[in-house]
Amino acid sequence: MQEKQLTFDNRHHQLTNDQVWTPDSQWLVFDLRPPEASFTSQTVERVNVHLGVTEIIYRATAGACVGVITCSPQYPERYVCIHGPENPDEAWHYDLHHRRGVIIQQGLAVTLDACDITPPFTPGALRGGSHVHMYDADGDYLSFTYNDHVMHERSLAEDLRNVGVAVPLRSVSVPQRHPREYNGSHFCVLISTTTxxxxxxxxxxxxxxxxxWVGHRGYRKKNGEWQRRALVFIGDTLAADGKKIPEIFIADLPEAAADYALPGAYPLQGTHDRMPSPPAGIVxxxxxxxxxxxLQPRHWLRTSPDGSRISFLMADDEGIIQLWTLSPQGGEPVQITSLKHSITSVVNWHPAGDYLAFISDNSVMTCEVVTGHCRRVTARSARSPDGEAVVWSPDGLSIAFSRIIDGWRQLFIVTGELLPEPPFAG
Known part of the structure; x- marks a missing residue:
């Protein structure tokens, strides 16, 4: 195995938690946010993993900042990232409910999610900020998390984080009665319901x-039918004793893009006192x-390529954070790892679906799903690699991650014989 440092300049290089590789496994995309997570990067860039050459993909203007960039898994080459407000001021600056997604292609950025904050609101438009945009396997639909400006203005308690989908149904135009409203390229809806x-x-x-996203093509339901698209997410429940318990939820999504425009029990676009609501049939x-x-380490739910297993992190009886999997049909979670040290990072699947990668005991590790056998693929270091991103390349031959070197976050890959190896006990 070979660990290779890709960046060396005095800047912080931030990977997103997944979809950071171009489809040919030649480039990694990143932004320049500092470790304290302030949203101050003015560019999104990429580095060639063989040559170490960096290129600017897009530079924001008018005082805006950009970051959390991901790459379409399919050609043509496209990227998506968060874009903060242009000409920010005291009343309207970057915040959870003041940001949008942009799709970048050939150096041009097109706004993904329309924004309409003036009633009557527009179906297909959002009313706030979208975040961490992830393509589906076809590169057509995108998921995101969302916070709502209209509800934020009413009460912080009513601005609840939700999950949404950008659908390639049609572009959305809004009347633009407010200077901070704008059009979008995709029809956007929420697919979760919160209170x-x-x-x-x-x-x-x-x-x-x-x-x-569940699988590359969805998953098989209990009745044997194939569910083409679905999203899994963490939802904060309230136990009978009043304790907050984060649990796993799934939402099956329509297959036809036109179905996302069909309202359910409440308006897609929301009202002055209600969050936007999911389309008909989404429960x-x-x-x-x-x-x-x-919840620590922060991680995103991921599924095997065939959609049969959802991976997530949960403490064992000793309080050690282990890797678990669960069927999208439900049932009992299965503990995969029995490590002596907690997993401290996001977890991502190998493209073939047999292995996962994560950080534990200050090393990047791989784990065979069937056996739970783990293997160090980087030497144990005095300071752990960063936990925000541990991502397999599309060809399955490399893992991307980052480390702090001399005070700066730098990008690395590890390559070589990452999979076959005698068991590692942890």
Whole structure:
């Protein structure tokens, strides 16, 4: 195995938690946010993993900043990232509910999600900020998390994080009665339902977040039918004793793009006192009834390419954060690892679906799903690699991650014989 440093300049290089490789496994995309997570990067860039050459993909203007860039898994070459407000001022600056997604192609950025904050609101437009945009396997739909400006203005307690989808149905134009409103290239809807006060002991949630697409082509349901598109996410439930318990939920999505424009029980676009609501037929289903999914380390739910397993992190009986999997049909979670040290990073699947990668005991590790056998693929270091991103290349031959070197976050890959190896006990 060979660990290779890709960046060396005095800048912080930040990878997103997944989809950071170009489809040919030749480039890694990143932004320049500092470790304290302030959103101050003015460019999104990429580095060639063979030559070490960096290129600017897009530079923001008018005082805006950009970051959290991901790459389409399919050609033509496209990127998507968060874009902060242009000409920010005291009343409107970067915040959870003041940001948008942009799709970047050939150096041009096109806004993904329209924004309409003036009633009557527009179906297909959002009313706030989208975040961490992830393409589906076809590169057509995108998922994101969302916070709402209209509800934020009413009450912080009503600005609940939710999960949404950008659908290639049609572009959305809004009347632009407010200077901070804009059009979008995709029809955007929320697919989760939240409430500020979940009933204790119920399946209601106050927050939906850290979502992931299910499989490359969905998953097989209990009745044998194939569900083409679905998203899993973490939802904050309230136990009977009033304790917050993060659990796993799934939402099956329509296959036809036109179905996303069909309103359900409440308006897609929301009202002055209600969050935007999911399209007809989308119902979130609770999958776990557990001690609670781990919130530290922060991680996103990911699924095997065939859609049969959802991976997530949860403490074992000793309080050690281990890797678990769960069927999208529900049932009991299965503990995969029995490590002596907690997993301290996001987790991502190998493209073939047999292995996962993560950080534990200050090393990048791989784990065979069937056996739970783990292997160090980087030497144990005095300071752990960063936990924000541990991402396989599309060809399955490399893993990208980052480390702090001389005070700066630098990008690395590890390559070589990453998979076959005698078991590692942890």
């Amino acid at each position: 500020p006060a979940p009933v204790p002991g119920s399946d209601e949630i106050s927050r939906a977040y850290e979502e992931g 979130q289903r609770r999958l776990t009834f557990s001690r609670g999914v781990a």
